[in-house]
Amino acid sequence: MSGPLVLGVETSCDETGVGVVRGREVLANAIASSMDEQARYGGVVPEIAARAHLEAVGPTLRAALAEAGVGLGDLDAIAVTAGPGLAGALMVGVGAAKGLAAATGLPLFGVNHLVGHVAADTLHARGAEPRPDGLPTVALLVSGGHTSLLLVRDLLDDVEQLGETLDDAAGEAFDKTARLLGLAYPGGPSIDRAAADGDPSAVRFPRGLSAPKDRAAHRFDFSFSGLKTAVARHVEQARARGEQPATSDVAASFREAVVDVLVTKALDACDATGTPRLLLGGGVVANRRLREVAAARAAAAGVALRIPPLDLCTDNGAMIAGLGARLVEAGAAPSPAGFGVDSTLPVALAAMR
Amino acid sequence: MLLAVDTSGATSVALVDDAGATLAAASSDDPRAHAESIGPLLLQVLEGVDRSELTGVAVGVGPGPYTGLRVGMAAARAAAFALGVPELPVLSHDALALAAVEDGATLPLVVLTDAKRRERFATVYRALDAAGLPQRDGEPQVGPADRVPRLPAAEGAVDAALVGRIAALRRTAGLPLERPDARYLRSPDVTLSTPKRVLG
Ligand SMILES: [Zn+2]
Numbered sequence: 001m002s003g004p005l006v007l008g009v010e011t012s013c014d015e016t017g018v019g020v021v022r023g024r025e026v027l028a029n030a031i032a033s034s035m036d037e038q039a040r041y042g043g044v045v046p047e048i049a050a051r052a053h054l055e056a057v058g059p060t061l062r063a064a065l066a067e068a069g070v071g072l073g074d075l076d077a078i079a080v081t082a083g084p085g086l087a088g089a090l091m092v093g094v095g096a097a098k099g100l101a102a103a104t105g106l107p108l109f110g111v112n113h114l115v116g117h118v119a120a121d122t123l124h125a126r127g128a129e130p131r132p133d134g135l136p137t138v139a140l141l142v143s144g145g146h147t148s149l150l151l152v153r154d155l156l157d158d159v160e161q162l163g164e165t166l167d168d169a170a171g172e173a174f175d176k177t178a179r180l181l182g183l184a185y186p187g188g189p190s191i192d193r194a195a196a197d198g199d200p201s202a203v204r205f206p207r208g209l210s211a212p213k214d215r216a217a218h219r220f221d222f223s224f225s226g227l228k229t230a231v232a233r234h235v236e237q238a239r240a241r242g243e244q245p246a247t248s249d250v251a252a253s254f255r256e257a258v259v260d261v262l263v264t265k266a267l268d269a270c271d272a273t274g275t276p277r278l279l280l281g282g283g284v285v286a287n288r289r290l291r292e293v294a295a296a297r298a299a300a301a302g303v304a305l306r307i308p309p310l311d312l313c314t315d316n317g318a319m320i321a322g323l324g325a326r327l328v329e330a331g332a333a334p335s336p337a338g339f340g341v342d343s344t345l346p347v348a349l350a351a352m353r
Numbered sequence: 354m355l356l357a358v359d360t361s362g363a364t365s366v367a368l369v370d371d372a373g374a375t376l377a378a379a380s381s382d383d384p385r386a387h388a389e390s391i392g393p394l395l396l397q398v399l400e401g402v403d404r405s406e407l408t409g410v411a412v413g414v415g416p417g418p419y420t421g422l423r424v425g426m427a428a429a430r431a432a433a434f435a436l437g438v439p440e441l442p443v444l445s446h447d448a449l450a451l452a453a454v455e456d457g458a459t460l461p462l463v464v465l466t467d468a469k470r471r472e473r474f475a476t477v478y479r480a481l482d483a484a485g486l487p488q489r490d491g492e493p494q495v496g497p498a499d500r501v502p503r504l505p506a507a508e509g510a511v512d513a514a515l516v517g518r519i520a521a522l523r524r525t526a527g528l529p530l531e532r533p534d535a536r537y538l539r540s541p542d543v544t545l546s547t548p549k550r551v552l553g
Contacts, residue, residue: 047419047541054423054535058430072435088420091388092427098388099428102395103404103435337392 004076004328007064007100008321009057011093012085012113013145014038014049016056019318020068021325024130026123028067029311029318032056035186042179043172044144046086053092061096064317072104077334079324082110082352083345085145090341098337107334110352111323112345113315115159117141117281118152119326120312120319134306138162138275140266142290143282143315144171144186149220149266150347151273155323156330159347162269163220166209170258171284173224177231177254181247188287191251195289198252205230205257210264220269227257259290263297270303279306285313327351355409356399356432357517360425361417361445362466364390365513366398371408371525373518382510387424395428409438411520413445413511415536416474416493417466426535441520442531446476448515450487453507460487463504468495474538475501484526486519495538 003023010017014035020028034052038044065071080097083090094110101108118139124131139150147165152158168176171188178187183194208223231254238245266278278298284290285307298305312319332351339352354376357367364387365380379397381390412429415422433440446464453462461479468474475494482488523530 041543045541045543047544050420050423051535051537051541054427054430057427058434061431061434088423091420091424094388095391095424095427096431098392098395099431100435102392102399102428103432105404108392337396338389339392340386340389 004325005070005074006077006079006321006324006328007075008317008319008324009078009080009093009097010113010116010315010317010320011053011057011089012081012083013089013315014044014052015315016053016060017315017317018060018064019316019321020064020070021123021318021321023325024123024322026125026318027070028064029316030060030064030067031316032060039185042185043175046088049086050088050092053089057092057096072100075106077107077109077324077328079109079111079320081113081116081320082339083113083342085113085343087341087343090343094341109324109327110335110339111320111327112347112350114141114146114148114150114347115155115350116319116323118150118159118279119155119323120281120308121279121306123308123312123318123322134277134279136275137277137279137306138266138269138273139279139281140262141282142170142262142284144175145169146282147222149269151269151275155326156332156350159350161347163218163222163265165222165224166218167223167225168228170222170224170262173228173258174284176228180232180235181251188284191255192287192289194248195252195255198248200252200256202246202249203234203253205253207257207261210261220265222261222265224258227254255289259293262290263294267297267301267303270301276302277304277306281308281313283314286310323350354406355411355441355517355521356407357411357513357520358425358429359413359445359448359511359513359516360387360391360421361413361415361511363510364394364425365511366394367512367514367517368398368402369514369517369521371521373521375514378512378514380513384421387421391424391428395432404436407436407438409441409520409524410436411441411443411517413448413513413516414442414531414534415445416468416495416538417445418469419535419537422535440533441524442533443516443519444476444489444493444531444536445511445516446474446493447487447489447519448511449507449509450478451515451519452509452512454487458505458507461504462507463502464507465501466508471498472496473498473501477502477504482528484522484528486522493536493538
């Protein structure tokens with residue numbers, strides 16, 4: 001066992017995560033989620049998420065330290081997500097982390113959530129073999145809060161954003177479409193279930209920003225609002241004709257459109273940048289169809305696909321701790337005590353400085 | 354010795370002794386920089402302090418604008434955990450009532466703070482408790498500014514030193530602790546998150 005012992009706090013969306021790593025080894029990854037409270041609204045309500053973080057942060061902290069079998073006094077540093085994310089939610093984590101840091105005298109790093117998702121790929125479970133380094137890589141990070149395509153040459157000082165969503169995040173598109181089809185929240189799993197015996201080619205839904213005219217300005221950007229509208233129109237037209245829309249076919253066709261555009265653009269980014277590696281991260285990676293299509297097409301394109309275990313793909317504290325450990329190893333200065341949250345923190349900044 | 358934190362209005366941090374006397378205090382008035390300010394203020398107040406002499410963390414639980422309020426509550430909760438001492442919740446309005454009484458005001462009075470949307474948070478105080486501190490009559494309320502109780506009003510920014518003093522004096526008098534929950538007094542606004550763009 002070697003490397004700095006770091007605790008990471010993550011509260012950028014609706015999961016309260018606290019993780020502990022030693023170098024690249026995950027010692028604990030405790031999570032509390034307000035998803036059940038969000039379910040009745042069909043999406044993440046920022047104020048509900050922020051209230052839930054305040055309730056959960058203490059118990060999650062306790063759980064993580066117990067799971068890791070370490071005390072705060074053993075730590076070398078603390079890391080906390082400073083952005084991007086929901087401002088009110090981020091502030092709970094930053095408040096808690098600053099309280100911990102002031103009480104213990106430990107150095108504190110305010111870190112980038114998206115770079116944290118990339119750092120997740122460098123981590124390994126307790127006692128497992130370390131993973132070989134996977135850089136440079138293209139990273140496709142998809143969740144209910146973000147959809148980003150990055151080119152990562154170095155975790156700490158060379159992360160470039162190639163593209164992002166211009167409207168809804170992919171996970172949000174799943175949630176909104178699920179609501180439209182009368183399916184449960186969160187939309188990812190419920191659309192997956194409905195799509196299981198549907199025909200993915202039943203309806204040809206639009207692939208946002210994929211037309212030749214979009215290639216110049218938005219080659220690596222995403223847009224899912226047109227897709228959502230197309231599904232709504234399809235369902236309304238069916239009902240206007242007095243028909244019941246075939247939910248399983250619509251769900252399968254919608255999912256296919258999302259997966260197709262995500263994988264196509266990600267592999268195009270690998271090709272355009274000459275990068276033979278693709279990393280997937282974010283909660284939408286739980287979608288099996290996305291993993292299947294990405295695996296098949298990456299193999300065909302000669303691109304090595306890397307997907308961290310699911311509990312390190314969804315928002316979590318271990319990835320934040322992992323990024324913190326890399327900063328400590330690199331001798332980076334802690335963030336200034338007066339750093340704030342930044343809901344649109346650019347990926348070029350791995351940590352607040 | 355107690356550490357005290359209140360972010361129900363401004364960001365205020367203090368250190369008080371077991372009799373409630375102020376040992377150190379620091380604050381920032383910026384109403385939108387609680388997350389920024391709390392770090393430097395905590396470090397300033399704790400500078401040179403032997404952490405093992407701290408026996409509790411007093412914290413203002415509102416009412417107050419939620420986003421800022423939570424920053425101080427999260428910081429105090431985490432600090433109490435890290436120090437291995439109890440969190441001592443205090444209604445933030447109690448500190449404003451104490452400030453008014455120490456300033457010569459007489460009871461009854463109503464403490465008023467801004468609740469946004471042209472409303473006020475209001476708490477009525479009529480008597481002193483066993484620790485000699487203003488005791489509230491009922492729970493804090495939120496409502497239109499023109500419908501607050503017709504009593505002499507106490508307003509202003511909460512001083513964490515008074516939050517600390519109240520916690521110290523109540524503890525000495527053996528009075529029960531306040532509930533630790535944030536006093537939101539309103540159901541959450543159900544506005545779904547807007548899509549986030551990460552520019553640059
Ligand atoms: Zn995320």
